[in-house]
Amino acid sequence: MRLLTASFLVLVLSPAAILSQSTDTTTQSNAAKLTDNWATYNGDYSGRRYSPMTKINTTTIKQLSLAWTFRIETTTAGGKRISATPLEVNGVLYFTVPSHVWAVDARNGHKIWQFDWESKGGESIGNRGAAVLGNTVYFETEDCNLVAIDLHTGKEKWHVPIGNPDQFYFGSVAPVIVKNHVMVGVSGDDFDIPGYIEAHDPETGALQWRWYTHPNLGDPEAKTWPNEEAMLHGGGMTWVPGTYDPELNLYYFGTGNAQPVINGAARPGANLYTSTICALNPDTGKLVWYFQPNPHDSHDWDAVQTPVLIDGVIGGQRRKLLAQASRNGWFFLVDRTNGKNLISTPFAKQNWTLGLDAKGSPIPNPAKMAQVNGALVSPNQAGAANWYPPSFSPATGLFYVPSYDAFSVYYIYDNNKKPEGWAGNDRGGWSRASLRAIDYKTGKVRWNHEWPNPGGRSGILTTAGNLLFTGDTTTNLVAFNATTGTILWHAGLGNIVSNGPITYELDDIQYVVAAAGDTLYAFVLR
Amino acid sequence: MAIKVMELSPLKKLFLKFAYTLFLLGPAIVPLQAQFPRSSVDPASSDSGSKIYASRCARCHGDDARGTMSAPDLLRSVAVLHDRRQMLYGKELGPLLSNGPNHSFKFNEKELRDLSQFLTASINGILRSGYNAQPTNLLSGDAKAGEAYFNGAGGCNKCHSTMGDLAGVGKKYTPAALQQKFLFPGYGLFVRRKVQVTVLLPSATKYTGDLVQIDDFTVTLREKTGENRSFNRTAKIKVTTEDPFAAHGDLLNHYTDTDIHNLTTYLATLQ
Numbered sequence: 001m002r003l004l005t006a007s008f009l010v011l012v013l014s015p016a017a018i019l020s021q022s023t024d025t026t027t028q029s030n031a032a033k034l035t036d037n038w039a040t041y042n043g044d045y046s047g048r049r050y051s052p053m054t055k056i057n058t059t060t061i062k063q064l065s066l067a068w069t070f071r072i073e074t075t076t077a078g079g080k081r082i083s084a085t086p087l088e089v090n091g092v093l094y095f096t097v098p099s100h101v102w103a104v105d106a107r108n109g110h111k112i113w114q115f116d117w118e119s120k121g122g123e124s125i126g127n128r129g130a131a132v133l134g135n136t137v138y139f140e141t142e143d144c145n146l147v148a149i150d151l152h153t154g155k156e157k158w159h160v161p162i163g164n165p166d167q168f169y170f171g172s173v174a175p176v177i178v179k180n181h182v183m184v185g186v187s188g189d190d191f192d193i194p195g196y197i198e199a200h201d202p203e204t205g206a207l208q209w210r211w212y213t214h215p216n217l218g219d220p221e222a223k224t225w226p227n228e229e230a231m232l233h234g235g236g237m238t239w240v241p242g243t244y245d246p247e248l249n250l251y252y253f254g255t256g257n258a259q260p261v262i263n264g265a266a267r268p269g270a271n272l273y274t275s276t277i278c279a280l281n282p283d284t285g286k287l288v289w290y291f292q293p294n295p296h297d298s299h300d301w302d303a304v305q306t307p308v309l310i311d312g313v314i315g316g317q318r319r320k321l322l323a324q325a326s327r328n329g330w331f332f333l334v335d336r337t338n339g340k341n342l343i344s345t346p347f348a349k350q351n352w353t354l355g356l357d358a359k360g361s362p363i364p365n366p367a368k369m370a371q372v373n374g375a376l377v378s379p380n381q382a383g384a385a386n387w388y389p390p391s392f393s394p395a396t397g398l399f400y401v402p403s404y405d406a407f408s409v410y411y412i413y414d415n416n417k418k419p420e421g422w423a424g425n426d427r428g429g430w431s432r433a434s435l436r437a438i439d440y441k442t443g444k445v446r447w448n449h450e451w452p453n454p455g456g457r458s459g460i461l462t463t464a465g466n467l468l469f470t471g472d473t474t475t476n477l478v479a480f481n482a483t484t485g486t487i488l489w490h491a492g493l494g495n496i497v498s499n500g501p502i503t504y505e506l507d508d509i510q511y512v513v514a515a516a517g518d519t520l521y522a523f524v525l526r
Numbered sequence: 527m528a529i530k531v532m533e534l535s536p537l538k539k540l541f542l543k544f545a546y547t548l549f550l551l552g553p554a555i556v557p558l559q560a561q562f563p564r565s566s567v568d569p570a571s572s573d574s575g576s577k578i579y580a581s582r583c584a585r586c587h588g589d590d591a592r593g594t595m596s597a598p599d600l601l602r603s604v605a606v607l608h609d610r611r612q613m614l615y616g617k618e619l620g621p622l623l624s625n626g627p628n629h630s631f632k633f634n635e636k637e638l639r640d641l642s643q644f645l646t647a648s649i650n651g652i653l654r655s656g657y658n659a660q661p662t663n664l665l666s667g668d669a670k671a672g673e674a675y676f677n678g679a680g681g682c683n684k685c686h687s688t689m690g691d692l693a694g695v696g697k698k699y700t701p702a703a704l705q706q707k708f709l710f711p712g713y714g715l716f717v718r719r720k721v722q723v724t725v726l727l728p729s730a731t732k733y734t735g736d737l738v739q740i741d742d743f744t745v746t747l748r749e750k751t752g753e754n755r756s757f758n759r760t761a762k763i764k765v766t767t768e769d770p771f772a773a774h775g776d777l778l779n780h781y782t783d784t785d786i787h788n789l790t791t792y793l794a795t796l797q
Contacts, residue, residue, distance in 0.1 A: 077562050121561065121562045121563050121611070122561060122562070123561050123562075124562070164604070165611065166604065166607045166608045166610070166611045166612070167604065167607055168561060168607075168653075170561070189654075190561060190653040190654050191649075191652075191653065192602060229599075233602060260652075261654075367783065371783070372661070372662065372663045373661070373663050373664050373666050373667075373787050373790075374661060374664065374705065374783070374786065374787070375783050376709070376778065376781055376783055376786060378778075407709075407710075407778045409705070409706070409709065409786075411661040413657040413658060413659065413661070413662075414652070414657060416590065416592070418592050418593075418599075420592060420599075420601055420602075420652045421651075421652030421653050421654070421656065421657075422652065422653065422654045422656070422657060423652070423657070424657070425654070425657065425659060427659070427661075427702075427706060428706045428709055428710040428713055429710055429713045430709075430710050430712070430713065430775055430778055451741070451742070452740040452741055452742060452745075452767075453740055453741070472741055472742065473741070474739070474741045476741060476742070476743065478742070487742060490742070490743055492743075
């Protein structure tokens with residue numbers, strides 16, 4: 001049916017007709033577009049998680065009913081929560097939890113194969129998913145391997161190391177295929193180690209390049225660290241899959257917190273390239289530009305939230321844009337050709353800044369860094385946003401993000417002149433949870449749905465049916481009118497929605513699939 | 527059924543107090559996930575290792591093994607990290623200590639094991655879950671200013687009395703628990719006052735009780751009788767909630783950190 005749909009479109013849509021569809025205030029991204037499948041972590045390279053499918057829409061949504069469920073029963077070290085975004089390729093779903101991969105029939109939820117990795121340890125907090133290229137499925141293990149699996153048989157083809165678990169590195173990131181590169185991020189912030197991103201050969205697994213998330217010695221940016229020792233142990237993990245603009249040939253991703261995490265007294269400066277949005281040439285692994293949403297991070301806020309690519313209009317001019325709703329409570333819009341900041345504005349409660357610097361980065365208030373006797377800080381460590389995928393709808397021009405307004409108290413526990421590791425933490429909590437729709441052109445909140453109580457978080461999917469799917473803070477999968485924020489439909493699941501929902505179409509039937517805890521739930525119109 | 531603390535034995539009261547404190551500290555003490563294998567430590571062995579370290583290693587590597595100008599940081603040593611995670615108990619450190627540059631120590635198997643355990647404990651101690659999560663130096667504020675805040679700008683005395691409900695509160699809680707309790711009284715397992723919810727039906731029948739669960743679609747309350755009642759949140763029923771700690775939540779937008787430090791110091795004087 002996918003071929004039939006494509007042929008039909010070719011026949012009926014002349015180039016003029018296609019162009020005439022690009023008259024919205026935003027245009028289609030030049031990145032590979034999401035169609036009727038879900039081929040990569042974010043559906044397509046743009047990170048928008050916006051599907052053009054319309055069978056399920058604001059009118060038909062009331063008919064959306066459960067089609068099938070699939071429950072996993074194998075775990076390693078308790079890692080049973082499906083936080084992976086499943087891929088849908090040729091009628092098969094591929095998804096992961098730490099150390100395990102499943103291929104499941106996307107029509108009926110029947111298991112095709114299961115791959116079990118014999119883990120040598122690591123952290124099983126979550127695994128964000130797999131990548132597919134040709135006949136190969138790729139995923140990361142918590143003991144730091146990139147594993148290639150035969151798409152049809154589920155048997156291992158090869159594996160290669162991507163880090164040293166002795167140093168507390170672990171794998172959790174969904175790889176992303178960019179041309180002939182398997183892009184791999186690494187996780188781990190228990191310990192003072194530098195982050196990096198790697199590209200591997202998709203056929204052999206051979207390392208093509210590794211780019212560390214710190215400057216080279218002698219670079220001007222190296223002056224954002226007090227010394228080489230601090231910089232080379234300064235953190236900056238690459239926790240979340242990136243986005244890609246094929247036309248610019250730039251791969252975009254955010255980096256994690258600086259180390260030591262909470263007591264930053266021994267690393268004065270902005271600590272580049274931690275908590276930074278980076279644009280890399282995927283062929284060379286060279287940094288092209290950077291923008292730092294969170295200089296001198298001492299709250300574990302990172303800046304790893306998905307950098308979403310928007311082709312929009314600012315000041316009457318068509319622009320290639322990149323937007324991030326960052327964990328520190330600020331919304332950023334930059335020109336993705338060069339990283340120049342266009343908008344920096346809070347989208348959630350925050351009390352930690354002294355304003356903005358000339359480049360548009362927030363200036364952290366030293367009084368709101370952790371203190372021995374405590375500092376009341378907003379947001380809390382869990383953040384105004386977190387790794388849960390946001391979404392952007394070009395139809396509404398709105399950027400959607402699960403948002404928390406929250407307070408906690410940050411304490412320094414280790415006032416050693418050379419703190420290491422965490423050296424402090426935050427405690428306590430007051431929070432309010434909302435689904436927030438932000439006008440990308442201004443950063444202003446267009447609509448806000450506050451959940452009746454704080455609780456879990458979920459990723460977001462939007463569609464051309466003017467729908468938004470996400471989980472609430474309890475156990476419901478909820479569909480909103482994406483324009484107005486009105487709830488149109490919900491279904492109670494067995495757990496909190498634990499990933500970003502996806503949609504795909506097979507045999508003229510549009511599916512919506514979400515994970516809640518250890519179970520996938522698929523819905524169709526009845 | 528609520529447990530009355532007064533009826534409990536001193537041991538049980540102590541347990542409850544410990545459990546309360548543990549819950550407040552929960553996320554810092556017991557992470558939901560942690561690296562595995564855990565690289566556990568035998569305290570006696572680690573203690574012996576600390577003595578060996580102090581006499582043979584600290585002069586160059588520093589008292590806390592974090593390095594000096596003359597010798598590197600051992601907590602960041604790849605060889606030590608390898609020993610820790612693989613639980614080698616010094617087997618591969620031994621040759622380095624006997625034949626490595628500037629090293630000619632002939633430690634026996636037990637000494638190597640103890641040294642390994644000390645270094646493992648030192649590394650475990652700097653991880654997210656490793657620090658003693660009890661904040662220190664929380665009584666550095668000005669008690670008199672805290673008292674003035676209590677009776678003035680904070681408005682605490684509108685609901686609380688230092689001779690009544692807060693009498694002896696400084697004795698009842700550690701400073702860390704005390705601070706958390708006035709900042710976030712609605713947070714934790716042992717919250718004494720629940721959010722109150724009222725459900726008004728089209729028939730004008732009203733149900734009130736402790737909030738058990740609420741989302742956009744259903745609400746559950748527990749009546750004073752102990753009975754749970756659930757309702758669909760249809761357009762015809764009206765649901766209102768009342769947070770007994772709303773005033774505390776509002777204060778979060780107004781406190782300065784100095785207010786918090788002063789108030790903590792003042793409340794701790796209420797022995």
